[in-house]
Amino acid sequence: MERSDFGENGSPRYHQANLEPMLEDTKQKDRDFRKKLNQAAREIVSDSIHKKVKLVVHRPDCDQENQQEYVSLSQGLMPIVKEIARKTLPLLEHEMSSEFARSHYYGSKFQADSVAYRDYRYFAKKRPQAESPSLVVGLRVDESASMSAFGRLEAAKRAVIAVYEYCQLCNIPILIYGDTADVSKMEQMSIYAYADFDKPDSNDRLRLMQMRARSNNRDGMALRIMAERLAVAPQQTKLLISISDGQPKAMDDYTGSYAVTDMQQTLEEYERKGITFLAAAIGQDKDVISEIYGNERFLDITNLHEFPAKLVRIIARYL
16 A cells, blocks of 8 residues: 655645646556446446446546645644554554454453453454454445535545545555435446555545535445455455445435345345444434444444544554
8 A cells, every 4th residue: 555645734745746647558547447346346236136226436536626625624634643543553563463363252362451442342362373463444425415514525525534544654455435326317326436445546535525415325235335345355354434424315216114124234244244334424314324223333423523533543443
């Protein structure tokens, strides 16, 4: 993974060359990668209730305006992110050299200091000689139209900036996708691949600024696509966080109990494959989101200003 280059005030340094017109060879590689993402996503949902949904995976471009917005949003965040990373890295180095791997649901050694987290990861177990702790993170952002209200979209952007830069500092593979439904009859599901661990790019951070409040949301389909990508990743711990402000709703009948059942079945299926889900609720439907995901997976984000740092600290807990 590429690491970020930060200035003295904590904001990322950029090189104008990053935004120069791409060579044709680079453009072709991007087209090939986008095609690969589309094929993979369609294959993932081919045996689900979403198999007939018309899906398009986009790989957004970035421009000078995105760079300016990123600098503006990131300046206040980076000192906090760097401080959390500074505290995390020594612990990670100690963990990698430790004979026991912490934060397991069972094991031969009880960790009293972990009980406060109430996530049942109270044990340590003997680490095989070749094993080192590892984490891969997926961040899904609901881009439904209601995200435009009450500063939710900007809060989501600030949160993904914080998570992205923290993962860069700690060398954690990161997958950041946004999604919306019903953009058109020919595009019933839209996925926006902002950052992908299969093709890390220094401009990924600028792509994040292309997040928009768009149309409806077909949550179960987005979760399934991202969860499958994480499930086949080689890392030991696989964390998928969904940022959303409302319950699922898409045409023609993806709503109510039908959509909730699909989401819960997806959660159960991929938890059996080792995925840990968390839902960050930032809107008026917090009670519904809590009911869908369950209390153990639910994050009630009341203060949007504190959201980015809170999310980074939660991720740090899984290292």
